[in-house]
Amino acid sequence: MKVVAAMSGGVDSAVAAARAVDAGHDVTGIHLALSRNPASYRSGARGCCTIEDSNDARRAADVIGIPFYVWDLSDRFHEDVVEDFMDTYAAGRTPNPCLRCNEKIKFAAVLDRALALGFDAVATGHYARLEHTVDGGVELHRAVDHGKDQSYVLGVLDDRQLRHSLFPLGETPKSDVRREAAARGLLVADKPDSHDICFVADGDNTGWLREKLGDRAPNHSGRIVDEAGEQLGEHDGTFGFTIGQRKGLRIGRPAPDGKPRYVLDIEPVSGTVTVGPRERLAVETIRAGSPRWCGAPLPDGSTTEVTVQLRAHGEEHRAVVRIEADRVDIELLDPAFGIAPGQAAVIYQGSRVVGSATIDATERVSA
Missing domain, CATH: 2.40.30.10 (Translation factors)
Incomplete structure (x- = not known):
């Protein structure tokens, strides 16, 4: 098969690309440019969208011996992932941008472009497994390494997308993947895993939302109340809270029983955040x-x-x-x-x- 290997610049996608070659596929590596200003996204080990990551992906492709290209999907990523992230928080809800990226970018925009260019499938470094059924169908299953399993963020993929996907790492523990990368001479073998949200440069989600939302946030300030409606404090934006949050409430006084309080409800129109006990x-x-x-x-x-x-x-x-x-x-x-x-x-x-x-x-x- 002709396969596009999505290479983020990390160890997982590099080994996945190499395994696709070993399986006999005609593989082309691609790196996704998701920001027109990569310096505004995370750097080092904290992200997957930087110039550094692009260079790491290119070097890995050279070692593997496959062609390599950068695909600019920055406009699509901003519209489908970043804007969705902002809109969801402004509505008092909690988004998952990685799940949305898989749905809209990696297995929609990338797959559509790959198929249009004559490729048969997209290979990624996700930890998940595909199993083919006797009637010719395909099923998505958890990875063997449950500690690294990423099937949750792939749960948005439909039958068509699964039929054109490859997950070469699904049967392998992460520790073995790193050892394999080192044996292959891939310089990313010891590169730390990326985590958190790639487009929030400093990891401060609340500060980033405050800057980006502007007038789109229904309330920049409001009350923090208990379940009886008694005001306990004030805040400068409901987008700084999520259900179940314990830290950063800045209430200033403990509950009568001395136990921690948690965010129970967020009302973005009135700007009211309700807190109470964990139970x-x-x-x-x-x-x-x-x-x-x-x-x-x-x-x-x-x-x-x-x-x-x-x-x-x-x-x-x-x-x-x-x-x-x-x-x-x-x-x-x-x-x-x-x-x-x-x-x-x-x-x-x-x-x-x-x-x-x-x-x-x-x-x-x-x-």
């Missing part, structure tokens, strides 16, 4: 929308026992899901804490990813 974060029911199915969808009107993952590095929760048209109702058999609208609920059956949906609302455990 009030316990959620038993989730309503989600905009489902995307990785292969065959769950039938409309069906009720199915599954597990769900609600954060990129969160635990699995036993649940029952009910499908009604474009709505997914999730009843958690074990409560989850600090679940925020805007996050993704990714549905699993065993190791298989069934699909994902965006959380619209939650219902907490009765007091």
Whole structure:
């Protein structure tokens, strides 16, 4: 097959590209330019969108012996990922930009361009597995290394995208990938993993949002109250909070019982942030929308026992899901804490990813 290997400049994508070559594919390496001003994105080990990363990717491609190009997708990335990030926070919700990047950029814009240029598939360094079924279908499964598993952020991929994807690292522990990179002579073998949000230059999400949102934020200031409505403090922007947050509340006085307070609710129109004890974060029911199915969808009107993952590095929760048209109702058999609208609920059956949906609302455990 003719394969585009998306090379971020890190060790995982470099080894994935090399393995695609070993598998006999005709491989071309590409690096995505996601900002017209790369210095405004993270540098060093904290990001994946810098000039440094582009150079690391080019050097890795030279060692592997494959052609290498840079594809400028900065406009598409800004519109589909950065703008979505800002809009979601302004609405009092919590986005996952990495998931959105996979959906809109790596497996949509990149895949569409690759297919148009005559390529057959896109290979990435994600830790996930693809399994082909007897009827010719394809399923997305968790990686063997559950500590590095990235199937959660791939839960937005549909059947067509999966059929044109390769995940060469899904069967391999991360430690073995680093050793393999060193044996191949790849200089990124010891490069630290990227983390956090690549387009927030200094890691200060709140400061970045305050600067970028401007008048788009409904309220730059407002009240912090307890569940009885008593004012405990003030804030300078609801976008600085997320459901379940404990640190940085700046309330100034402890709860009567001396226990920490957590963000329970965010009302962006009035600018009100409600805080309370951790036990009030316990959620038993989730309503989600905009489902995307990785292969065959769950039938409309069906009720199915599954597990769900609600954060990129969160635990699995036993649940029952009910499908009604474009709505997914999730009843958690074990409560989850600090679940925020805007996050993704990714549905699993065993190791298989069934699909994902965006959380619209939650219902907490009765007091």
